[in-house]
Amino acid sequence: MELIGQRGDLLASLLAIELGILVALFGRRFHAPWRSPTQQLVIGLSTAAIAQLAVRGIWQAIALKVTVHSRAEYDA
Numbered sequence: 783m784e785l786i787g788q789r790g791d792l793l794a795s796l797l798a799i800e801l802g803i804l805v806a807l808f809g810r811r812f813h814a815p816w817r818s819p820t821q822q823l824v825i826g827l828s829t830a831a832i833a834q835l836a837v838r839g840i841w842q843a844i845a846l847k848v849t850v851h852s853r854a855e856y857d858a
Contacts (some may be wrong), residue, residue, distance in 0.1 A: 791834075795835050796829075798824075801824055802825050802828025805825065806821075806825065
């Protein structure tokens with residue numbers, strides 16, 4: 783269940799980022815003002831999703847660098 787939750791969070795973050803990119807690219811084409819509340823909301827959620835993915839990637843990089851050889855090292 784935890785794996786499904788993690789994959790769901792990853793999917794939701796990627797969809798929020800894609801939606802932010804689409805709003806930024808196609809907003810002018812459909813004559814939406816740049817500072818509209820809808821665009822601000824979507825771009826803010828997209829930025830938060832990018833930050834969440836960056837933090838997840840940093841934690842994963844740290845976890846891959848750490849190797850524990852004994853129980854004493856794990857406890858220290």
